[in-house]
Ligand SMILES: Nc1ccn([C@@H]2O[C@H](COP(=O)(O)OP(=O)(O)OP(=O)(O)O)[C@@H](O)[C@H]2O)c(=O)n1
């Protein structure tokens with residue numbers, strides 16, 4: 001089952017003011033769009049970002065990433081249609097459509113919408129209206145409105161891809177959201193619980209509220225990892241996923257990738273979920289000679305399941321030889337690919353121990369790592 005998210009980000013944010021469209025303004029240290037994109041990483045297979053032709057710097061920037069880009073339409077629905085078209089050859093079954101202006105969306109909401117799509121052709125978060133509702137005219141109450149069965153609509157709104165694509169193609173226009181488009185095509189829409197914190201930044205004061213939400217929910221975790229492997233016979237070592245020629249090999253039950261083991265343990269540590277030995281016991285013959293990326297992928301998956309995203313990882317290799325510098329870029333690239341991070345979120349560096357101790361005598365290689373995880 002292939003799942004995609006379409007983040008519509010082509011609006012001008014006229015009600016929010018501020019000189020630049022709201023999605024490019026800063027919120028708790030990052031741009032609104034960066035927060036929103038981050039929320040969907042690890043939750044879906046593809047992310048489409050719909051951008052206005054006016055935002056040329058964003059086109060330049062995001063062209064270099066794994067995001068699929070699509071051009072904005074003249075209204076929100078037009079942007080959604082272009083986002084759907086950008087997925088035409090990706091064999092997508094489920095699609096989530098989300099406002100870039102809702103950066104506080106939670107993993108819980110995304111998961112609930114996806115789970116609801118198992119049984120419903122469409123599903124979306126709604127917030128039951130709790131305030132009394134009035135009808136007003138010229139600052140005077142002219143009537144009241146029964147609030148029972150009323151919901152405030154939120155995003156991401158989720159659909160079966162073929163059904164919502166057909167629904168948009170058939171719709172005459174003017175819909176407030178994709179649920180309205182889906183219902184016009186006869187699709188049943190299930191409501192999952194929304195969240196008051198999943199606000200859409202619309203007016204200038206919404207930035208302060210979103211910052212407060214970000215601030216209160218910010219859960220940052222650090223973990224450290226340390227590992228040592230002894231030199232033995234061989235003509236290469238595997239370090240951070242890269243084969244490095246050397247006149248000795250590293251001994252170990254798996255491929256003895258001391259760097260990747262330290263990074264994996266740092267992630268387990270941040271999650272307070274033990275260490276590699278607990279998850280992949282050395283006594284178990286199935287891990288004999290195993291590629292260490294199996295362990296790292298497991299730790300990353302566990303982080304996602306627990307609702308954390310990896311913000312950055314820093315790994316230090318301690319050895320006199322082999323020289324790490326020439327291989328460090330490939331190591332960063334390999335580990336960033338495994339962890340689904342950008343290369344600038346992964347650091348690999350090395351130091352000697354001035355010929356002191358077991359690393360100084362070239363009896364083995366040690367590695368230390370730190371991982372920073374943030375509640376997604
Ligand atoms: N032509 C458009 C219009 C809107 N949107 C997106 O649709 C969402 C709707 O939220 P809204 O608050 O209406 O955004 P804006 O249209 O940017 O805001 P405003 O109406 O204040 O200009 C936003 O993510 C916006 O970027 C879009 O992708 N393409």
Ligand SMILES: C[C@](O)(CO)[C@H](O)COP(=O)(O)O
Nearest residue numbers: 099153154155176177178200
């Ligand atoms: C789709 C939406 O977020 C549902 O609440 C909303 O309708 C889009 O924003 P707008 O202010 O109605 O344009």
